[in-house]
Amino acid sequence: MNNPIKIAVDAMGGENSPEKVINGIHIHNNNIKDIFYNIFGDQNILDPLIKKIKLPENKYKIIHTTNKIEDNDSPLSAAKRGRDTSMWMSIESVKNNHSDAIVSAGNTGALFVIAKLNLKMIENIDKPALSALWPNKSGMNIVLDLGANIECNEKNLIDFSLMGSALHKSLFDNEDAKVALLNIGSEEIKGNNIIKNTYQELNKKKNSLFEFKGYIEGNQIMDGDVNVIVTDGFTGNIALKTAEGTANFITSELKNAFNKSLLGKLSALINIKNLKMFKNKLDPRLYNGAILLGLDKPVIKSHGSTDEIGFANSLNVCEKIIKGDLIDKIKKNII
Amino acid sequence: MNNPIKIAVDAMGGENSPEKVINGIHIHNNNIKDIFYNIFGDQNILDPLIKKIKLPENKYKIIHTTNKIEDNDSPLSAAKRGRDTSMWMSIESVKNNHSDAIVSAGNTGALFVIAKLNLKMIENIDKPALSALWPNKSGMNIVLDLGANIECNEKNLIDFSLMGSALHKSLFDNEDAKVALLNIGSEEIKGNNIIKNTYQELNKKKNSLFEFKGYIEGNQIMDGDVNVIVTDGFTGNIALKTAEGTANFITSELKNAFNKSLLGKLSALINIKNLKMFKNKLDPRLYNGAILLGLDKPVIKSHGSTDEIGFANSLNVCEKIIKGDLIDKIKKNII
Numbered sequence: 132m133n134n135p136i137k138i139a140v141d142a143m144g145g146e147n148s149p150e151k152v153i154n155g156i157h158i159h160n161n162n163i164k165d166i167f168y169n170i171f172g173d174q175n176i177l178d179p180l181i182k183k184i185k186l187p188e189n190k191y192k193i194i195h196t197t198n199k200i201e202d203n204d205s206p207l208s209a210a211k212r213g214r215d216t217s218m219w220m221s222i223e224s225v226k227n228n229h230s231d232a233i234v235s236a237g238n239t240g241a242l243f244v245i246a247k248l249n250l251k252m253i254e255n256i257d258k259p260a261l262s263a264l265w266p267n268k269s270g271m272n273i274v275l276d277l278g279a280n281i282e283c284n285e286k287n288l289i290d291f292s293l294m295g296s297a298l299h300k301s302l303f304d305n306e307d308a309k310v311a312l313l314n315i316g317s318e319e320i321k322g323n324n325i326i327k328n329t330y331q332e333l334n335k336k337k338n339s340l341f342e343f344k345g346y347i348e349g350n351q352i353m354d355g356d357v358n359v360i361v362t363d364g365f366t367g368n369i370a371l372k373t374a375e376g377t378a379n380f381i382t383s384e385l386k387n388a389f390n391k392s393l394l395g396k397l398s399a400l401i402n403i404k405n406l407k408m409f410k411n412k413l414d415p416r417l418y419n420g421a422i423l424l425g426l427d428k429p430v431i432k433s434h435g436s437t438d439e440i441g442f443a444n445s446l447n448v449c450e451k452i453i454k455g456d457l458i459d460k461i462k463k464n465i466i
Numbered sequence: 467m468n469n470p471i472k473i474a475v476d477a478m479g480g481e482n483s484p485e486k487v488i489n490g491i492h493i494h495n496n497n498i499k500d501i502f503y504n505i506f507g508d509q510n511i512l513d514p515l516i517k518k519i520k521l522p523e524n525k526y527k528i529i530h531t532t533n534k535i536e537d538n539d540s541p542l543s544a545a546k547r548g549r550d551t552s553m554w555m556s557i558e559s560v561k562n563n564h565s566d567a568i569v570s571a572g573n574t575g576a577l578f579v580i581a582k583l584n585l586k587m588i589e590n591i592d593k594p595a596l597s598a599l600w601p602n603k604s605g606m607n608i609v610l611d612l613g614a615n616i617e618c619n620e621k622n623l624i625d626f627s628l629m630g631s632a633l634h635k636s637l638f639d640n641e642d643a644k645v646a647l648l649n650i651g652s653e654e655i656k657g658n659n660i661i662k663n664t665y666q667e668l669n670k671k672k673n674s675l676f677e678f679k680g681y682i683e684g685n686q687i688m689d690g691d692v693n694v695i696v697t698d699g700f701t702g703n704i705a706l707k708t709a710e711g712t713a714n715f716i717t718s719e720l721k722n723a724f725n726k727s728l729l730g731k732l733s734a735l736i737n738i739k740n741l742k743m744f745k746n747k748l749d750p751r752l753y754n755g756a757i758l759l760g761l762d763k764p765v766i767k768s769h770g771s772t773d774e775i776g777f778a779n780s781l782n783v784c785e786k787i788i789k790g791d792l793i794d795k796i797k798k799n800i801i
Contacts, residue, residue: 350710381716
């Protein structure tokens with residue numbers, strides 16, 4: 132680990148970048164004092180933005196490049212022509228131990244492929260997984276895989292249980308990790324053979340990192356009884372996006388209901404503090420982004436469409452992962 | 467088809483049955499005049515309930531049995547010992563053409579197995595599918611399969627497209643059926659081989675029943691651009707239940723927000739009409755239950771936990787399916 136901790140920031144990826152990235156650094160730096168930012172991107176654009184937020188000179192370094200990965204680049208073409216882009220160079224920076232973690236709001240597929248090309252897998256982990264935070268009634272879930280692996284075998288799902296638990300422990304130090312397999316019923320006989328075999332294996336293996344709680348169904352994800360939810364990348368991606376779509380549908384219907392009458396608008400005004408609390412609890416910026424697990428360096432993907440607050444939260448996740456020794460936790464517990 | 471249309475009603479399944487079933491018939495009969503109900507259950511319990519709702523004698527017949535399938539019966543034990551239960555006898559009633567459709571709020575697995583044991587598959591359909599209504603911005607989706615088949619091949623998914631479209635046309639006569647495959651990306655290269663092959667097949671096949679619109683992702687289910695959403699039973703079950711869980715989570719958080727202060731409670735009162743409209747639009751009783759497709763008779767599953775309004779809506783679905791010639795529509799269009 133570098134001292135101070137260094138985060139490699141791809142400043143050029145995602146909507147409204149690099150403005151939101153630099154403003155995100157501003158918010159993060161105001162809250163957390165012991166971080167150094169290696170910022171990758173076009174110096175001519177970055178310099179005036181950084182001047183504006185008055186980031187102290189000893190807190191950052193710009194590594195200049197005019198090239199960047201575009202959102203519509205295919206992962207393959209990004210990998211082929213990407214070597215001097217801000218994304219590639221920021222990943223290289225963790226590879227060479229110049230930074231401790233990398234964050235980008237750019238093209239997910241490209242980030243995934245370039246990270247896999249440059250970084251080593253943790254020994255005995257077969258496949259990396261994409262994980263994310265997902266709120267529940269009592270705190271936060273880690274859910275994985277969210278699309279990196281369409282098909283997973285028993286070993287993959289067991290690895291995901293372990294990596295997800297290590298991530299949960301890094302982010303929420305004083306909570307116990309409780310793992311569940313996402314399935315279509317809670318009885319032991321439900322699901323396909325891979326899930327059933329994984330259940331048996333996890334039930335047998337005792338370990339100090341997590342407690343295995345069996346199956347949960349889709350409607351139990353947010354109950355808060357477990358906090359690490361393991362599934363294959365196809366199912367996880369569909370579940371996460373379905374939840375997103377449902378949340379958007381409900382909040383837009385709710386807005387319509389309030390806007391239907393003057394009285395409605397008025398009472399929404401009266402109620403503004405309560406509605407704000409409601410919105411805050413569900414604010415997707417609070418659990419913005421995804422974490423790529425299984426590589427020997429932390430790779431954090433911020434949502435392309437998030438804003439500066441969302442990006443600041445991704446920086447927060449980087450910092451917690453480094454301080455929480457995520458990679459070490461995985462290495463020590465891998466079976 | 468019987469004249470008048472006859473619906474076989476398993477009166478003994480689900481929570482608060484047979485009360486909610488009989489009250490559901492009451493609501494349904496008040497709105498739709500040309501239906502006859504074959505009611506299966508314990509005459510001693512049913513008689514006083516029916517007397518209470520003053521259902522005219524020429525609108526129903528009680529077929530007496532004291533046996534019933536319990537919620538915790540395994541499908542296998544239900545099939546073994548079920549012959550003189552209200553569920554089995556009501557399915558037999560459609561088998562023998564004494565009724566045109568069957569509805570039950572009882573044990574889903576048992577209903578599924580007993581229906582498969584007693585009823586024929588529609589020719590050229592390999593697997594039956596469980597489908598349900600799911601609201602979107604502009605109307606209603608049909609989503610299938612929701613758990614009957616954990617693994618599906620190309621032929622199954624094509625059959626589901628066709629059966630789902632026939633169901634949509636039966637229920638919403640003046641709308642065009644627009645089919646999409648649920649996937650983890652909208653590009654042609656995404657997904658596993660079965661999904662990709664199905665995409666190619668559906669793209670080639672022109673038919674008069676539906677338009678094929680390609681892939682959608684989980685967050686697009688409620689957009690209203692398509693209305694028949696096809697997936698395997700594992701993914702469909704997880705997606706539906708995740709949406710349910712998310713909706714419950716958000717509405718309970720919203721309730722908390724409103725209840726936080728006196729002012730909040732007051733403004734909720736002021737806003738009661740708007741909130742009611744909001745609630746109505748999302749009322750799960752409006753799209754209560756599931757429809758088993760692929761058998762040569764309509765089998766409708768009402769939610770076990772629904773109330774009389776939900777059950778009345780299931781009767782409504784029965785009636786529309788019969789009048790809309792669902793089974794004929796499937797038979798004529800099967801490839």
